[in-house]
Amino acid sequence: MRKDMRSHCFAEDSPLKEPRVGGSVWPRQCCPVFTPRAAALPEERACWYCKYADFHLKERTSLDVGICCWPKKQID
Numbered sequence: 392m393r394k395d396m397r398s399h400c401f402a403e404d405s406p407l408k409e410p411r412v413g414g415s416v417w418p419r420q421c422c423p424v425f426t427p428r429a430a431a432l433p434e435e436r437a438c439w440y441c442k443y444a445d446f447h448l449k450e451r452t453s454l455d456v457g458i459c460c461w462p463k464k465q466i467d
């Protein structure tokens with residue numbers, strides 16, 4: 392039997408009902424208080440582009456899984 396991957400629910404894509412304060416967030420997740428970084432395009436609504444996420448974007452190597460630091464901004 393062939394599986395339809397589009398209907399598969401991956402944890403790293405699942406939307407969040409609220410900020411996961413101090414917890415791990417995947418780049419493609421998102422919650423209702425998402426606030427885009429200045430460099431984000433309007434359609435880029437995901438933790439990876441959120442001001443409150445810490446993916447070590449200013450370090451040499453970014454993290455695959457970030458940390459939600461809401462309400463403390465990590466990057467503008």
Ligand code: SF4
Nearest residue numbers: 422425438441444459
């Ligand atoms: S990083 Fe931003 S979008 Fe992701 S859970 Fe935290 S506040 Fe919400």
